[in-house]
Amino acid sequence: MDIGLLKVFRAVAEEGSISKAAQSLNYVQSNVTARIQQLEQELRTPLFYRHSRGITLTSAGQTLMEYTVRIFNLLEEAQQAVLDSPVPKGTITVGSDTTAAVRLPAILSAYRGCYPDVEVQLQIGRAADLIDSVLQHVVQGALMDGPVEHPEIVQELVIHEQLGLVIPDTIGYRGLSSINDKTLLILNAECIYRARLEEWLREEGFRLGKVMEFGTMEGLLGCVRAGIGFAVLPVSYFRRMNITEGISCYPFPERYAEVPTVFIRRRDLYMTSAFREFMEELKVHLPEAVCRTDILAAESSGTATN
Incomplete structure (x- = not known):
């Protein structure tokens, strides 16, 4: 043919x-x-x-x-x-979801300082779109909420994020009673943040009320500040965004707080020297990261051990 x-x-x-x-x-x-x-x-x-x-x-x-x-x-x-050559050059394309993207500027800056001959292209998107982009070779890898279970995908990095309730200061924080009958504002209706919130609500005898989906983080946070509802975000994201006016973030209880952020790639991806060095830069800037997919598998099946 x-x-x-x-x-x-x-x-x-x-x-x-x-x-x-x-x-x-x-x-x-x-x-x-x-x-x-x-x-x-x-x-x-x-x-x-x-x-x-x-x-x-x-x-x-x-x-x-x-x-x-x-x-x-x-x-x-x-x-x-x-x-490919031992000296990284050319172009690499990586993806990220909105909340994980706050970790990337320092990584990209350090990487470009070490390898100026490499052009790094960044694609921001939702989880399903990022997975599809990895599978279709549109991006070589993506940093996103996990775990991601797919036979053609390898999860390379794990970052344990801590979730928090983001509520307007006008409400005042009183635990789950603060958000009773309030609207949850989210970027993705199927996100793991919502699932963890619902687990907490069920445990305490509450139910999730209305849900409103947004296309941008700016719009979502603006509506939280206006008192339209509340959000669930990683505490690290809230702190890195340096949001100081009108809204506050309160950590989830420990048993519901932790969610993994993973760096994914195709299992059969040819890793150029430029991409390998990018992954090394990720490890340098994410010291809590580990490179063991078995940890993810254990956590997702509920069999993780200390």
Whole structure:
């Protein structure tokens, strides 16, 4: 199977149109059509449904697309491996969720000071998007709330964060009674922070009330300050943001407070010298980090021992 045919196939699948794919590839449209037909004849199966709105992948086309993505990722990794050198250079792309991102500026600054020939690109997103980005080779690794259980992912670093209730000063802190009937403000409806809060609430005989989801941390904290509701955030995040006006953070009880932040990567990722050194910089700046995935597995199954 010719790699050039797969390149055309990928473009058509991503664009959803023969004409748009031709433009992106700088080919004439008839050339693209002929190559798709050649590939379908070679595989003896239709790869696209043709309809008035464009084209979409058949089930066979979806299968081929999965392999095509993997093939091109492997080709890129092969090139990286051949061109890699002991002196870090090139580009690395890492991801982070919003709260973990407050730990990155010092790490990035130190790393760039040591390796000025490496360009570091950063992607901030939600947990599900970051996991997908790692699996699709969009980012090489991501710092995020964990644990993350996926057969193709390795969890490299663990940081034990302590959760806290973030409430407006106008309410005053009286434990869980402070947030009774108040609205929980969150960035992600499925986050582990909410799960830990609900565990605490159940233990004390309370129930979670309304939940309001936000797109940005700035908007969330602004609404907490305005008295619209409360939030659950890592205490370290609150302190690093140096928030001093209108809201305060009160730690969870110890049995509910601890959540892991993990650095994830694909199990089969080729680690360039630039990426390896970035991970070493993480360890330097996160002295509480450990590199044992068995600890995570034990914690998630409830079998961790002292």
